[in-house]
Amino acid sequence: MSNRETSEAAVRRSRLGTHLLSYSVPALAVLGAFAIGAVMLAALGANPFTGFWAMAKGAFGSSGALVETALKSTPLLLVGVGITIAFRANVINIGGEGQMVAGALASTITALGMTDVPAWTALPLALGAGVAGGALWGAIPGTLKAYFGVNEILSTIMLNVVAVQAMNWLLRDPLIDPMEIERGTRIPQTARLPESTDLPLFVEGGRLHIGPVIAVAAAVLVYLLLWRTTSGYRLRAVGLSADAARYAGMSVERNVVWALTLSGAMSGLAGAILVLGSEGHRMVTDGSTIGFTGSAGFNGIVTALFGGLHPLWTIPSSFLFGGLLVGAIALQRAAQVPTALVLALNGLVVLFVVSLDRYRRQLKEREERSVPSIAAAGSEADESDSPPSGEDDDHG
Amino acid sequence: MTQLLEMRGIVKRFPGVLANDRVNFDLRAGEVHTLLGENGAGKSTLMKILYGLYQPDEGELLIEGAPSRITSPTDAINHGIGMVHQHFMLVPSLTVTENVAMGTVSKRGRMNLRHVSDRIEELSESHGLAVDPDAYIWQLSVGERQRVEIIKALYRDVKLLVLDEPTAVLTPGEVDHLFKILRQTAEDGRGLVFISHKLHEVLALSDRITVLRHGRVMGEVEAKDANREMLASMMVGRPVRLAPDKPPMETGRARLTIRDLNVMGDRGLPALQDLSLTVREGEILGIAGVSGNGQRELAETIAGLRKPESGTIEVDDADITGRQPSAVRAAGLAYVPEERQRDGAIGAFSVSENMILVNHRHPPMSRRGFLRNGEIRQRSQQLVDEFSVATPGLDVPASNLSGGNLQKLILARELSGSPSVLLASQPTRGVDIGAA
Numbered sequence: 001m002s003n004r005e006t007s008e009a010a011v012r013r014s015r016l017g018t019h020l021l022s023y024s025v026p027a028l029a030v031l032g033a034f035a036i037g038a039v040m041l042a043a044l045g046a047n048p049f050t051g052f053w054a055m056a057k058g059a060f061g062s063s064g065a066l067v068e069t070a071l072k073s074t075p076l077l078l079v080g081v082g083i084t085i086a087f088r089a090n091v092i093n094i095g096g097e098g099q100m101v102a103g104a105l106a107s108t109i110t111a112l113g114m115t116d117v118p119a120w121t122a123l124p125l126a127l128g129a130g131v132a133g134g135a136l137w138g139a140i141p142g143t144l145k146a147y148f149g150v151n152e153i154l155s156t157i158m159l160n161v162v163a164v165q166a167m168n169w170l171l172r173d174p175l176i177d178p179m180e181i182e183r184g185t186r187i188p189q190t191a192r193l194p195e196s197t198d199l200p201l202f203v204e205g206g207r208l209h210i211g212p213v214i215a216v217a218a219a220v221l222v223y224l225l226l227w228r229t230t231s232g233y234r235l236r237a238v239g240l241s242a243d244a245a246r247y248a249g250m251s252v253e254r255n256v257v258w259a260l261t262l263s264g265a266m267s268g269l270a271g272a273i274l275v276l277g278s279e280g281h282r283m284v285t286d287g288s289t290i291g292f293t294g295s296a297g298f299n300g301i302v303t304a305l306f307g308g309l310h311p312l313w314t315i316p317s318s319f320l321f322g323g324l325l326v327g328a329i330a331l332q333r334a335a336q337v338p339t340a341l342v343l344a345l346n347g348l349v350v351l352f353v354v355s356l357d358r359y360r361r362q363l364k365e366r367e368e369r370s371v372p373s374i375a376a377a378g379s380e381a382d383e384s385d386s387p388p389s390g391e392d393d394d395h396g
Numbered sequence: 397m398t399q400l401l402e403m404r405g406i407v408k409r410f411p412g413v414l415a416n417d418r419v420n421f422d423l424r425a426g427e428v429h430t431l432l433g434e435n436g437a438g439k440s441t442l443m444k445i446l447y448g449l450y451q452p453d454e455g456e457l458l459i460e461g462a463p464s465r466i467t468s469p470t471d472a473i474n475h476g477i478g479m480v481h482q483h484f485m486l487v488p489s490l491t492v493t494e495n496v497a498m499g500t501v502s503k504r505g506r507m508n509l510r511h512v513s514d515r516i517e518e519l520s521e522s523h524g525l526a527v528d529p530d531a532y533i534w535q536l537s538v539g540e541r542q543r544v545e546i547i548k549a550l551y552r553d554v555k556l557l558v559l560d561e562p563t564a565v566l567t568p569g570e571v572d573h574l575f576k577i578l579r580q581t582a583e584d585g586r587g588l589v590f591i592s593h594k595l596h597e598v599l600a601l602s603d604r605i606t607v608l609r610h611g612r613v614m615g616e617v618e619a620k621d622a623n624r625e626m627l628a629s630m631m632v633g634r635p636v637r638l639a640p641d642k643p644p645m646e647t648g649r650a651r652l653t654i655r656d657l658n659v660m661g662d663r664g665l666p667a668l669q670d671l672s673l674t675v676r677e678g679e680i681l682g683i684a685g686v687s688g689n690g691q692r693e694l695a696e697t698i699a700g701l702r703k704p705e706s707g708t709i710e711v712d713d714a715d716i717t718g719r720q721p722s723a724v725r726a727a728g729l730a731y732v733p734e735e736r737q738r739d740g741a742i743g744a745f746s747v748s749e750n751m752i753l754v755n756h757r758h759p760p761m762s763r764r765g766f767l768r769n770g771e772i773r774q775r776s777q778q779l780v781d782e783f784s785v786a787t788p789g790l791d792v793p794a795s796n797l798s799g800g801n802l803q804k805l806i807l808a809r810e811l812s813g814s815p816s817v818l819l820a821s822q823p824t825r826g827v828d829i830g831a832a
Contacts, residue, residue: 228769230762237753240742246701247731247739248753249722 029352046335058330059323073322079300082266089259095156096297098163103268106133134268142260433608478554537688648677657707728816743795
């Protein structure tokens with residue numbers, strides 16, 4: 001008897017251990033990435049310690065730095081939770097960039113048309129238009145995938161290209177600021193949007209607008225959607241097993257469209273916030289998507305993966321990656337290295353997370369297997385008989 | 397007779413589970429030795445140790461008298477051990493020949509598929525295994541796929557062949573045929589380990605029978621001295637009633653009516669031709685036949701997963717022909733699919749999440765699109781108790797449940813909606829006697 005008790009205690013202890021370990025994986029990934037980053041810094045002739053210290057201070061070291069980080073995190077978070085919805089439904093959305101642009105354009109056009117509308121109507125409408133624009137840009141590849149079998153990775157990437165060209169044309173011609181034509185400068189940008197569509201600031205004259213709050217609220221809503229509603233339940237069911245979902249009477253097609261629509265809506269909202277919260281209060285293009293989005297459409301994927309495809313964990317994740325991007329500027333100044341190094345650092349973090357994910361999953365499986373009552377229930381882990389290769393390596 | 401294999405005092409622990417407790421097992425050339433036991437009794441663990449997928453914590457393993465360590469499946473194959481898994485390890489998009497050639501050593505990195513396919517034809521002929529080497533796996537019936545698995549083993553010239561529930565999806569005719577092949581394979585001087593729940597098959601095929609329960613050997617008997625009742629009580633640990641008392645039922649009005657149904661199969665050939673049948677209230681209608689003769693297509697068509705070419709299907713006078721699965725379910729059809737792990741449940745979902753797979757839209761499971769977790773848990777717990785699903789809890793992933801318990805979960809879910817018609821495909825496949 002006492003023998004059994006000790007073994008149960010041992011089981012419990014080892015469970016706690018694996019539990020802690022499985023949570024420390026993201027931290028290990030960041031450490032690993034920074035270790036390699038340090039080598040790269042040293043190779044560039046900079047002191048890694050002063051470099052990283054400058055980076056941390058630049059990102060989180062002052063209230064101003066924190067504001068910048070929060071603003072930078074906002075589109076990452078919104079795109080990230082959008083990506084989470086898609087990935088949870090087993091749909092890969094690489095179209096965050098295009099969906100941001102589509103949302104921003106819809107929002108801009110709506111805002112330009114509302115010169116005499118009070119803020120309490122104009123702002124929600126402008127934001128809503130962004131959501132709708134992004135949703136449309138997600139629904140297109142969703143429909144193509146669900147009903148015509150078009151690979152969503154290809155279609156979403158291609159629609160990024162379409163969106164940027166649409167943006168360039170619209171901002172150069174129909175939407176261009178009339179002043180630009182008058183002056184003959186022809187910078188591809190819109191007129192200043194009506195003040196009623198400005199995102200309210202927390203401090204008059206400051207930079208922090210309500211965008212980050214909207215993004216966090218969206219993340220919470222997406223969490224509730226995925227785990228508390230029937231609609232989210234169906235999205236997850238379709239994502240985990242389209243076959244079982246179909247047998248249970250769910251429409252896999254409709255859920256695929258819905259997942260990409262929602263995913264696009266989140267990116268569209270991110271695009272709208274970028275425009276309505278911009279310093280110039282107008283939409284500008286330098287001819288590229290990145291010029292507008294700052295690659296948030298792609299970095300959002302990284303953010304979502306690092307957040308374990310969980311909307312709530314994506315909040316701190318976006319803050320970390322936002323901080324990396326803001327800190328990069330400080331790093332550049334302190335260590336005289338290109339900011340591109342930080343992009344490499346981002347990539348390394350993801351690479352580590354993804355490679356360590358297999359390890360994390362093994363830990364988790366071990367944890368589940370070690371529930372002692374499973375033995376009593378007569379269900380042996382090895383009778384559930386998936387081949388040892390492991391089948392759930394989806395969205396890697 | 398030569399001793400092919402001896403496993404002595406094998407112990408394998410998993411955290412919280414003693415899967416094998418000092419198990420002794422041996423196999424002689426030319427015999428069929430059955431490993432009998434309920435799900436979770438430790439059969440698979442023992443065989444995975446033999447096949448190098450697990451390392452034993454204690455005990456030793458002798459192959460032809462020589463102490464051996466098998467550290468990987470490759471190692472096992474090199475020792476002449478072959479395994480036919482319960483779930484076939486075949487690549488559907490490749491041909492029989494390609495599947496057989498896969499993993500075999502080729503000379504100088506080149507593979508002569510012509511040679512492989514000739515050898516397959518030789519083996520098919522000498523062992524009575526009718527298989528077309530050029531057929532793609534996806535085109536084959538379950539019975540045929542199994543023969544491919546056996547050919548794979550024979551091709552590698554194994555001395556020791558493990559068959560994990562090989563008869564699970566075969567018809568009696570196919571089983572007889574398989575047993576002839578297996579007997580012949582054994583008589584060629586190989587040793588066969590046969591894993592099964594089906595007692596009459598065990599008695600028909602085996603020379604010796606070892607019964608496992610809770611990881612321990614309950615006994616080893618000569619098949620000629622054994623009978624079904626004795627084996628069943630050794631397996632379960634209590635006397636078992638093998639034939640349930642089934643009082644005759646009054647049959648009532650027609651619940652399911654199928655008229656002149658014509659359905660195409662995956663290969664574009666007619667799978668069902670002018671099929672008509674009626675299922676009445678109080679009646680269980682069995683569909684028998686060799687797998688691959690339209691049973692799957694019939695089930696899928698009734699469930700709304702496959703569109704018929706012509707004909708009508710009615711549930712309680714409602715025409716459901718060609719309707720979506722959700723509409724078919726709404727009309728009163730419940731469905732226990734053949735591939736329960738793939739189609740019947742979602743492994744990563746918890747027990748309670750699986751319970752609401754079909755009815756999550758309906759009250760009391762949800763209200764205005766929001767799931768009601770309290771209700772869901774309560775109803776799930778009720779169903780778990782009512783159908784005695786052995787699970788450590790409602791939040792455990794369904795993939796942790798044994799085959800029989802997963803099936804009970806699915807059945808509980810399907811019956812909880814009080815359906816008019818229950819459609820069950822191969823419901824007892826891989827389900828042990830206690831659960832069945």
